[in-house]
Amino acid sequence: MADAKVIPFDDDRSRGAAVQRPARRRGAGSRRKESSLVREVREVQPLPGRASAQDDVPVTREEQPPPEAPQDQGGIERRIAGGLSFLRRRLTGDYDVDDFGYDEELTDQVLMSLLRPVYEKYFRVEVKGIENIPAEGGALIVANHSGTLPLDGLMMQVAVHDNHPAGRHLRLLAADLVFMLPVVNELARKLGHTLACAEDAERLLGQGELVGVMPEGFKGIGKPFSERYKLQRFGRGGFVSTALRRGAPIIPCSIVGAEEIYPMIGNAKTLARLLGFPYFPLTPTFPWLGPLGAIPLPTKWTIQFGEPIHTDGYPPEAAEDPMLMFNLTDQVREQIQHTLYKLLVQRRSVFF
Amino acid sequence: MGKVVLVTGVARQLGGRFVRRIQRDPQVDRVIAVDAVPPEHHLGGADFIQADIRQPTIARVLAETAADTVVHLDVTAMALGSGSRTTVKETNVIGTMQLLGACQKSPTVKRLVVKSSTNVYGSAPRDPAVFTETTPPKSLPSGGFAKDAVEVEGYVRGFARRRPDVAVCVLRFANILGPSADTPLASYFSLPVLPTVFGYDPRLQFVHEDDVIEVLRIASHEPERGTLNSGTFNIAGDGVLLLSQCSRRLGRPTVPLLLPAVTWAGSLVRTLGVTDFSPEQIRLLTHGRVVSTDQMRETLGFQPKYTTAETFADFARVRGPGLLPPEALAGAVDRIAALPALGGGHPPTQSAN
Numbered sequence: 001m002a003d004a005k006v007i008p009f010d011d012d013r014s015r016g017a018a019v020q021r022p023a024r025r026r027g028a029g030s031r032r033k034e035s036s037l038v039r040e041v042r043e044v045q046p047l048p049g050r051a052s053a054q055d056d057v058p059v060t061r062e063e064q065p066p067p068e069a070p071q072d073q074g075g076i077e078r079r080i081a082g083g084l085s086f087l088r089r090r091l092t093g094d095y096d097v098d099d100f101g102y103d104e105e106l107t108d109q110v111l112m113s114l115l116r117p118v119y120e121k122y123f124r125v126e127v128k129g130i131e132n133i134p135a136e137g138g139a140l141i142v143a144n145h146s147g148t149l150p151l152d153g154l155m156m157q158v159a160v161h162d163n164h165p166a167g168r169h170l171r172l173l174a175a176d177l178v179f180m181l182p183v184v185n186e187l188a189r190k191l192g193h194t195l196a197c198a199e200d201a202e203r204l205l206g207q208g209e210l211v212g213v214m215p216e217g218f219k220g221i222g223k224p225f226s227e228r229y230k231l232q233r234f235g236r237g238g239f240v241s242t243a244l245r246r247g248a249p250i251i252p253c254s255i256v257g258a259e260e261i262y263p264m265i266g267n268a269k270t271l272a273r274l275l276g277f278p279y280f281p282l283t284p285t286f287p288w289l290g291p292l293g294a295i296p297l298p299t300k301w302t303i304q305f306g307e308p309i310h311t312d313g314y315p316p317e318a319a320e321d322p323m324l325m326f327n328l329t330d331q332v333r334e335q336i337q338h339t340l341y342k343l344l345v346q347r348r349s350v351f352f
Numbered sequence: 353m354g355k356v357v358l359v360t361g362v363a364r365q366l367g368g369r370f371v372r373r374i375q376r377d378p379q380v381d382r383v384i385a386v387d388a389v390p391p392e393h394h395l396g397g398a399d400f401i402q403a404d405i406r407q408p409t410i411a412r413v414l415a416e417t418a419a420d421t422v423v424h425l426d427v428t429a430m431a432l433g434s435g436s437r438t439t440v441k442e443t444n445v446i447g448t449m450q451l452l453g454a455c456q457k458s459p460t461v462k463r464l465v466v467k468s469s470t471n472v473y474g475s476a477p478r479d480p481a482v483f484t485e486t487t488p489p490k491s492l493p494s495g496g497f498a499k500d501a502v503e504v505e506g507y508v509r510g511f512a513r514r515r516p517d518v519a520v521c522v523l524r525f526a527n528i529l530g531p532s533a534d535t536p537l538a539s540y541f542s543l544p545v546l547p548t549v550f551g552y553d554p555r556l557q558f559v560h561e562d563d564v565i566e567v568l569r570i571a572s573h574e575p576e577r578g579t580l581n582s583g584t585f586n587i588a589g590d591g592v593l594l595l596s597q598c599s600r601r602l603g604r605p606t607v608p609l610l611l612p613a614v615t616w617a618g619s620l621v622r623t624l625g626v627t628d629f630s631p632e633q634i635r636l637l638t639h640g641r642v643v644s645t646d647q648m649r650e651t652l653g654f655q656p657k658y659t660t661a662e663t664f665a666d667f668a669r670v671r672g673p674g675l676l677p678p679e680a681l682a683g684a685v686d687r688i689a690a691l692p693a694l695g696g697g698h699p700p701t702q703s704a705n
Binding site: 080081084085087088090091092093094095096097098099100101103176179180181182183184185186189190194195197199200203 | 477478479480481482484487549550551552553555591592593594596597598599600601611639640642644678679681682685686688689
């Protein structure tokens, strides 16, 4: 992405720091020192969330557990027994789903395993700043949205679950179109997604869940390739008032790499209207190559979770204050946009 | 002087059970059971009065008996015996209007309990996942029982405005299941093979008959300390079951059909009069519906004895296993697990003898 409009930074030091630091990440002491340093830095910053040093620590590869090597007969036996007991529970319907239809067992055992190869091998997602996600309690992750198909949401879900020390599950808020389509709605509900509305978001946050939202919606995911990495309007900022009402921290999240998976060079508006979709993408390969054209480009992704913006300090009536809401929305938006630019500068190539 | 309770819709199993139960309460003096047809089951010591609530005679019954509590259970989805949908709709809507008119005239009525249904929320993909009592429906039910329930609730709200001295309690029940339930969903689950909508796995919530009787009893008496039993409450068991889970627990295979095919087959079945597979039923089995029961717990002070899963287990126990009983499937998996080739189980040892 050499042609992206890059705004200059005064804090390029963070890049240098990132190169030196990765190996030290596991040391708890040094981490604590870091975070206190970051807090000091943050207090004097004019722009919120501008490149705190801590953000740049890559964690993806280090967190991997040593590959399981079930050489002995016992390991295989145990796996078969586990698989059979899973099959037994599924066949007899003896499993639980929550009020939203989230099927934790199916998600962990099957759906995540299907997404993980895409996440690890295809997009080679690198995750940064996972420590910004609290270990417990409700939090709202706000991310940019791109890529024609909402693969970024799914990858973010895998990223949170696989990298977070507490193995937290991300509950995504999805557009109503998702819940109108057959099969898609079933899978979305089982993956723990729910409709992007204030009621559901508040209920999930109240239950202490980690909620993921992409406020750009269709404007973000269906924007032409020429506007890549330009954040669109953040809806009406409803996510801020939801977070304020629940006192949940807002964690900005920037996803780099998803923009290029399906470069949308055109939009067949008439066809989209006929099918009832918000847009119908035309990419260099789709629909010209048929189903083959629907294979995303194997870009290299980076997902960075930024410094949380705390909302519990505001009085309860703050959720009704439109000025505060606009300010917070802008703050979140700006933080995501800045991190996007920063990650783009660091990126060596779209594919590597 | 104790209470005089008037109960409508007693010819149904649920009404009959409620009449028998409420007589045992010490504060109840007399129970008047009303229905258009005489019930097949006995009503204990209750006085049965054969009266059609669609006729103005109900006003005379109310005046003569000087009832102070009216429990309106004659709001139902299915006809009793061989009645048509038109009769059901008339009983639901006109019957409720007549009954409310009678109540408005009666100086003795102090409390009104109305059985409604969570059908009033409809089911649409654009609805929030969990309905609270105040959630406005995104798409109002267009017909069938759901529309009846919406209209009934509208009349009840009007009555509550005109008679603020009467405590009005509207109970929105989720799908009622149990050993003797005669709801559309119960007859659906009795089909040997369950037609489902392809690509949708709705979330369902059930409430057990025993809990229904209990909550109706709570609503028809004076509220306990610290609770309030007038208003609108969702009544459902804890937890959620997916339709796929239900079919597996019941051991009945599903046949996924495309949505247009289901709609078409539903109207065909309805024309033939086999079962009342109404459009709103299809919507429920497509998008599902889950309601929040916080108000029921906190305000009404009612804790259901059965969760959704336990209710369904009780229902499945009575209905008997279907074509693919879960025990058989579980046994088959266990046998595979015991195969020595897989190294799973150890061969049973004979050393005990």
